[in-house]
Amino acid sequence: MKGSITLAGESTASAEELKSARLGTRFGRLDLCSQLAVLAVEKLGIDFASLPKDRIGICLAVKAGSLATDIEYWKGRDSVGGPSPSLFAYTLPSSALGEIAIRHRITGPGLCLFGDEDCLVEEAKRLIAEGEADGCICVSCKVITPEVAEMLLIAPRVVARAMFLASKMQPIAGDKA
Amino acid sequence: MSVSTSELKTNIIESLKLQDITAEQIDDEAPLFGTGLGLDSIDALELVVMLEKKYGILIKDIEEGRPAFRSVRTLAEFIDKKRAA
Amino acid sequence: MQRSDCRMWSSVRGGEGLQSLASAIEQNHTGLRALARFEGNRFQSRVAGAVPEKILDPEDDDPAYALANIALREAQESARAALSDVDPKRIGLVLSTTKANVEALERLMAGGRCSEKARRHLEGDLLAADLAAECAAAGPVRCVSAACVSGLIALQQGARLIRSGDADAVIVVGVDHLSAFVATGFSALKALDPEGCRPFDRDRRGLSPGEAGAAIILARSSSPAPGMVYLRGWASTNDANHMTGPSRDGSGLAAAITGALNRAGVESDHVDYINAHGTGTPYNDAMESMALRTVFGSNCPPVSGSKGMLGHTLGAAGVVETILCVIAMQTGILPGTPRLTAPAEGTPASLLLEPRSASQSRYVLKLNTGFGGINGAVVLGLSS
Numbered sequence: 001m002k003g004s005i006t007l008a009g010e011s012t013a014s015a016e017e018l019k020s021a022r023l024g025t026r027f028g029r030l031d032l033c034s035q036l037a038v039l040a041v042e043k044l045g046i047d048f049a050s051l052p053k054d055r056i057g058i059c060l061a062v063k064a065g066s067l068a069t070d071i072e073y074w075k076g077r078d079s080v081g082g083p084s085p086s087l088f089a090y091t092l093p094s095s096a097l098g099e100i101a102i103r104h105r106i107t108g109p110g111l112c113l114f115g116d117e118d119c120l121v122e123e124a125k126r127l128i129a130e131g132e133a134d135g136c137i138c139v140s141c142k143v144i145t146p147e148v149a150e151m152l153l154i155a156p157r158v159v160a161r162a163m164f165l166a167s168k169m170q171p172i173a174g175d176k177a
Numbered sequence: 178m179s180v181s182t183s184e185l186k187t188n189i190i191e192s193l194k195l196q197d198i199t200a201e202q203i204d205d206e207a208p209l210f211g212t213g214l215g216l217d218s219i220d221a222l223e224l225v226v227m228l229e230k231k232y233g234i235l236i237k238d239i240e241e242g243r244p245a246f247r248s249v250r251t252l253a254e255f256i257d258k259k260r261a262a
Numbered sequence: 263m264q265r266s267d268c269r270m271w272s273s274v275r276g277g278e279g280l281q282s283l284a285s286a287i288e289q290n291h292t293g294l295r296a297l298a299r300f301e302g303n304r305f306q307s308r309v310a311g312a313v314p315e316k317i318l319d320p321e322d323d324d325p326a327y328a329l330a331n332i333a334l335r336e337a338q339e340s341a342r343a344a345l346s347d348v349d350p351k352r353i354g355l356v357l358s359t360t361k362a363n364v365e366a367l368e369r370l371m372a373g374g375r376c377s378e379k380a381r382r383h384l385e386g387d388l389l390a391a392d393l394a395a396e397c398a399a400a401g402p403v404r405c406v407s408a409a410c411v412s413g414l415i416a417l418q419q420g421a422r423l424i425r426s427g428d429a430d431a432v433i434v435v436g437v438d439h440l441s442a443f444v445a446t447g448f449s450a451l452k453a454l455d456p457e458g459c460r461p462f463d464r465d466r467r468g469l470s471p472g473e474a475g476a477a478i479i480l481a482r483s484s485s486p487a488p489g490m491v492y493l494r495g496w497a498s499t500n501d502a503n504h505m506t507g508p509s510r511d512g513s514g515l516a517a518a519i520t521g522a523l524n525r526a527g528v529e530s531d532h533v534d535y536i537n538a539h540g541t542g543t544p545y546n547d548a549m550e551s552m553a554l555r556t557v558f559g560s561n562c563p564p565v566s567g568s569k570g571m572l573g574h575t576l577g578a579a580g581v582v583e584t585i586l587c588v589i590a591m592q593t594g595i596l597p598g599t600p601r602l603t604a605p606a607e608g609t610p611a612s613l614l615l616e617p618r619s620a621s622q623s624r625y626v627l628k629l630n631t632g633f634g635g636i637n638g639a640v641v642l643g644l645s646s
Contacts, residue, residue: 028194065386074371079231083220086446089505092360093407098634101500109498110636114407115387126422151370
């Protein structure tokens with residue numbers, strides 16, 4: 001065991017906040033889940049550029065998977081020109097993980113769980129305990145839009161939560177988004 | 178009648194969900210891919226869809242579209258040519 | 263470097279006309295066919311790998327559950343004796359899937375009939391829970407969904423659960439069923455080969471969708487039994503480059519390979535065989551060739567790709583293709599690369615077109631990469 005694992009940052013992101021988030025010209029291409037996840041990680045306020053990026057893991061838990069994007073994609077199946085190729089690229093629960101990695105150039109291990117956040121922190125600690133990473137960005141996304149809620153017969157809820165767990169790392173606070 | 182480059186730019190912005198940029202800010206001659214707007218291969222596929230949806234133009238082979246996609250100007254000329262045919 | 267102590271039993275169902283994977287390997291069989299269900303403008307290609315109708319009813323509204331269950335039962339049967347005195351609370355289950363039961367989404371959005379069970383299995387975690395209940399696994403349950411690397415990530419997850427002491431055995435089950443959803447999506451990306459995938463081929467043009475249910479049971483083992491396969495090492499990395507394009511130089515995959523070999527304590531020149539990801543897309547196969555060159559230089563061990571046999575089985579791929587490695591290690595026959603005829607420039611010289619007998623396959627490396635730029639590698643070891 002490498003010593004204690006500390007919680008070095010915590011944040012949440014909501015759909016309302018996305019309207020005023022200024023995260024680049026191409027941010028609009030990301031699906032809702034990826035946008036929320038990226039915003040939540042931005043709000044952690046950590047300067048990832050100062051950390052060894054191949055030793056940072058990303059653990060993501062997505063309740064209801066990519067169903068919100070799946071529904072949006074499949075709606076376009078018979079439209080003129082066909083469904084959106086760009087949207088299809090996001091019909092995977094792990095899309096947000098890729099977007100976080102791309103945005104911060106993080107190259108360590110990845111784990112994406114289709115489900116709720118109950119074991120997210122436990123799994124991040126396991127990754128660190130195995131020596132596969134020294135720090136872990138944990139993100140939990142719930143993208144239960146009204147359409148998803150209707151399909152799954154559960155209550156709607158759209159939110160993302162992020163945490164940074166670190167063992168050997170001393171993260172520096174960077175500029176918040 | 179020639180296609181409006183202003184309208185074309187609006188369609189590009191909408192189709193690619195570009196944020197914080199207006200049609201006026203996109204230069205007609207600037208490269209769309211690589212540098213300039215920095216679009217990529219998925220954007221190219223999305224623009225092919227947009228051409229069919231908004232202008233009724235079918236691109237069967239992406240290679241056919243490649244020279245057309247160089248800039249807004251070349252794309253507008255491509256649309257005019259296809260419509261005249 | 264500590265050795266991982268997970269031995270494996272396995273079962274898989276996939277592809278058309280596959281009676282036994284071992285004989286399919288020997289015959290360099292391809293299970294890909296032109297399918298009537300993929301006729302029409304929506305689909306760039308009709309060619310895909312489908313499970314035979316006698317195994318999976320095409321009218322089933324819950325094909326994800328059906329396929330997973332078939333594999334689960336067979337795997338359990340083969341591991342029955344060894345697991346008979348393991349407390350069910352110490353048996354976990356990790357499901358690997360990219361789309362779970364997306365069939366239900368298609369039906370519901372078409373206003374069609376869909377059972378409550380099929381609808382429930384849209385959610386990967388609930389599908390996993392029900393499969394765990396089905397096989398009396400009362401330990402930790404997870405659903406991993408990490409694009410095309412899901413299977414390997416799920417195996418890694420199972421190994422971690424055992425090594426952390428939270429389970430003594432973990433059933434890793436991978437499943438994805440053929441769907442119009444996925445086929446139209448890859449068509450929209452122009453990522454399918456109209457003729458069917460040709461991994462590493464000079465004329466390759468894209469992938470072919472496939473479907474499978476596959477299960478591997480990992481168990482803690484204090485004393486190695488001869489002839490058993492062990493999960494010795496693993497790693498995953500992110501390219502951090504582009505959502506659907508692998509990093510141009512293959513460095514992310516190379517790092518995953520190196521990480522897995524380091525964890526396993528195996529030198530690169532002791533690897534006897536590599537089973538590649540080899541989707542048949544121009545980009546993937548070129549990138550993968552570069553990654554192999556980075557790690558192995560001009561001494562790449564024998565390598566082959568199996569997606570010409572079953573197609574790209576997505577969430578099941580990592581589990582299915584690991585099982586192919588296990589069979590290779592136990593039979594001494596290395597798989598060829600079905601549907602490859604003319605290797606492209608830059609591909610490894612050691613690429614196997616046809617199956618080959620091997621005197622020993624002590625260490626085998628399995629690779630996968632996926633959308634979003636995630637890479638995975640596992641190292642298997644054969645106990646002597």
